Amino acid sequence: MPEAILEMKNVTKSFGKRRSVRVLDHADFALEQNRITALMGVSGSGKSTLARLLLMLDTCDEGEILYRGRPVNMAKRRESLAFHRRVQYISQRPESFFDPMYRLRSSVMEAARIHRLEPAKASDRLSQLLEQVKINEAVLDRYPYQVSGGEIQRVALCRALLPEPDVLILDECTSMLDVSVQAQILNLLRDLQKEWNLTYLFIAHDIEVVRWFTDRAVLLSEGKIREMNLHNADGSLFGCG
Amino acid sequence: MIRYIIKRAASAVPVLLGISVIAFALGLLTPGDPARMALDRDGMSEITQEMLDAKREELGLNDPAPVQYGRWLWRVMHGDFGTSYSDHVSVGGELLRRLPVTLQLTFCSVLLVIVFGISGGILAAAHAGKTLDNILKVLTNLMLSFPSFWMAILLVIVFAENLKILPTSGAGSVRHLILPSAALASVNIAMTQRLMRSSMLTEFGKQYVLVANAKGIRRWQVLFAHAFPNAVIPVVTMIGNYIGGILGGSFIIENVFSLPGIGSYALAAIHARDYPVIQGYVLVTGTTFVAVSLLVDLVCAGINPRMRLGGKML
Structure with a gap:
């Protein structure tokens, strides 16, 4: 069985007054190393909340998040910084993914500055990544509103891959793109995953995309996470394996 | 950025002209005869029609409104806002004293x-x-x-x-x-x-x-x-x-x-x-x-x- 790189154990998360809305209810979930795991669920089921918890951007009411088998102490700057370097995030809204006040280059290189990557090395890696995602370097001198959704998603990929992460959390990252661009980005993501040995959490709605793109899928429903069988003979959507 | 500054400054010119037209119209449309007020200010006790006509000519009040506006605007641009009817003091000087x-x-x-x-x-x-x-x-x-x-x-x-x-x-x-x-x-x-x-x-x-x-x-x-x-x-x-x-x-x-x-x-x-x-x-x-x-x-x-x-x- 593949090793778990990022996992949540017995996690509970609620919102609202008196924590009446329970999004996760003693949920267990593990992202297996070098695999693409899909997270599915209806709108409002808590997929993005789960992503935020895995990214350590929100705290669990109960339970814990483990990275490579041990909890991350976010109070320790060095530890939290190391975690944020290894676990990166790409969101669903390309138009608001980058700060509109900054040129794309500045936003992309910010990650390198924070994680104290050697400038020359970071620059070389960026050039390599740009070549891989097929983006002209001149695009980085533009502001976010001056480039298309597909270009933004490619730049976002460069931004996420620059600090050499292990895990990418892709929160419906292709849902706002048209079908042809979506296919290009997914192919690119797959190539990058193989080349850099990445682990993906692919949050999505489209079962066909999930079947084609991922190795494994889980379903978040009523606060619980269940394994899905994507290859049921009858093609049923949420058959549990 | 320089192009933006020039563009934005140029767009302010018609607004300023609009303000000046409104300010000028205020004096033109309000009741009272500026020639009579000016003669009052000069301390004339008995104002005759000849004096009024002469004063109107002197102040340029017989000219068409656009000519008067142009002359008024020219004076204003040189800091001459006219004289107060109440205390006979230069309006420009008083505004300059109070503005700070x-x-x-x-x-x-x-x-x-x-x-x-x-x-x-x-x-x-x-x-x-x-x-x-x-x-x-x-x-x-x-x-x-x-x-x-x-x-x-x-x-x-x-x-x-x-x-x-x-x-x-x-x-x-x-x-x-x-x-x-x-x-x-x-x-x-x-x-x-x-x-x-x-x-x-x-x-x-x-x-x-x-x-x-x-x-x-x-x-x-x-x-x-x-x-x-x-x-x-x-x-x-x-x-x-x-x-x-x-x-x-x-x-x-x-x-x-x-x-x-x-x-x-x-x-x-x-x-x-x-x-x-x-x-x-x-x-x-x-x-x-x-x-x-x-x-x-x-x-x-x-x-x-x-x-x-x-x-x-x-």
Whole structure:
């Protein structure tokens, strides 16, 4: 069985007054190393909340998040910084993914500055990544509103891959793109995953995309996470394996 | 950026011309004969028709309105706003003498709004839903509920009458400006704080803030390097409008605190139907407002690349 790189154990998360809305209810979930795991669920089921918890951007009411088998102490700057370097995030809204006040280059290189990557090395890696995602370097001198959704998603990929992460959390990252661009980005993501040995959490709605793109899928429903069988003979959507 | 400045400055010219036309029309359309008023001012006890005709010719009142406007505009551009009907003093000189008081009052009020409004808004947003946010919410509600003249009276009672730490009226030092500027700023501090808070919370909800957090940037850096520059743009615009509001509405506070600014001068002129003064006041406040708007737009363009570049693709 593949090793778990990022996992949540017995996690509970609620919102609202008196924590009446329970999004996760003693949920267990593990992202297996070098695999693409899909997270599915209806709108409002808590997929993005789960992503935020895995990214350590929100705290669990109960339970814990483990990275490579041990909890991350976010109070320790060095530890939290190391975690944020290894676990990166790409969101669903390309138009608001980058700060509109900054040129794309500045936003992309910010990650390198924070994680104290050697400038020359970071620059070389960026050039390599740009070549891989097929983006002209001149695009980085533009502001976010001056480039298309597909270009933004490619730049976002460069931004996420620059600090050499292990895990990418892709929160419906292709849902706002048209079908042809979506296919290009997914192919690119797959190539990058193989080349850099990445682990993906692919949050999505489209079962066909999930079947084609991922190795494994889980379903978040009523606060619980269940394994899905994507290859049921009858093609049923949420058959549990 | 230079192209934007030229474009924006050029767009201000028709507005300034519009203000000048309105100010000129004010003198032209109001009741009373300027020739008679001028002769009265010269101390003529018995004014004959010949004298009136001669004076009209001298003042150019027989010329068509556009010619009169052109001549008036030329004089105004050279600082000659005419003479007050009431005290026979040069309007331009008197406005120039009083303008610094109003500008000092405006500057102090805006400073208070920037310091307390913006910082309060950031604090409230950073502690949204917590005790500090609730305290600030109650405070802003109170500040919004009190009209500025009421706040002025309250401040005088507390700080001048009871505590005796600040003067009740007059001008001449920074101490004289504290109470009037606080009274003038209170409502705007509350409004700015609320706008800043909601603007910051809007930015907190955007993806780029989430991404900045996910990058591992420190919370205060996310706040000041990312959320703040985006959130402050509508606040800067509002403060610009507020400056215009002070220039046009400071007369109440100037009267309460007996400040010799242009507001109190204009109020006295309205009572006395002193049209040259009112014309001068309209021109000065209008022009200052246009200049401030221009400055605000340039500041916003400096902050916001989309505004500077006009949303064009490179």
